[in-house]
Amino acid sequence: MSPRRLSALLACALIALALGGCGRGADERTVGSVTERFLQAVEAKDGAVACAQLTSAAVQQLESEESKPCPQAVTSVQASPGPVRRTAVYITSAKVDLTNGESAFLNRTSAGWKLSAVGCKPQAGKPADQPYDCDLEA
């Protein structure tokens, strides 16, 4: 390993200690894309693609609530499509805010970033103190 590469790795490790990880920008882009892909698939009634963006726990929750397979049940999820306004990634958890005021929550699973809650709106009071009210939540 060259001294320059070693220095870059060390610098990255130090910055990562403070900021929570190298490559966070790539994660932020990914969580935004996963959310947009889900919302577009729901709008286009493409259940297979929409279900592929959910965590296995969210799929189970949806199938249990709707008593139908995920690809059929997912099209009934009340999540309005809208452009991504802001993404926030913290270690293996992420939140995506849409311009329409709704939010989605994601977790980094073994299969990559997946949605664990969609169609979420803040409840009355301080959002940091109360869970969001979500249409689908694992």
Place this chain on the structure above:
Amino acid sequence: MRRFLYENGLGLFFGAIFLATVIGQAFVGHADFNHLQAADQNAPVSLGRYVTSSDFAADVLENWQSEYLQFSLYIFGTVWLLQRGSPESKKPGEAGPGSDEDQQLGPHAHERSPAWAGVGGFRQWTYSNSLIIVMTSIWIASWTGQAIAGRVAYNAEQIDNREAPLNLLSYVGSSDFWDRTLQNWQSEFLAVGSMAVLAIYLRQRGSPESKPVGAAHDVTGEEG
């Protein structure tokens, strides 16, 4: 080599057990983190990812900051505050920064004195306080690091609970930040205060942190 080890045993011993314990903390912290990840259906992370994560950084830095604060306060406090009968204290009447003669400053510096002890002005002031300046700087840096890394770790939990993340200013005012901070501070202050007081009555033969075993309880500032 043997002579070097003998003459530097204290620093080497604590340096070695620091490395051993921080490596141990990395391994068990990684196992614990992945245990919680599995419970939340999150992917496990590698050891390398864990030791560069804010979760590990917050756990490390919250302890570092309290240790450096403790010693900074102790260094500063023992300049001015006395404890009758304690080997950690100066003798009654000696409180304060001491005279230039006692401190071997300016014209009282000798040929083996550090260079900045012999000069006056800003350099002498800086060197006269260099220990507390460096210890306090490390405290502030590690406490700041605790705030930055602790916020990220806290926000990961917030998101897992479907709650909104906090910005840095809000996190510094949060109960989580102050809980992490004060639980460390109280233990450090208890330990250092109790050592200063217990050493009035208790002894450890051969330790400079203790008075000589036969010294009277009311003898102050004598090290064994």
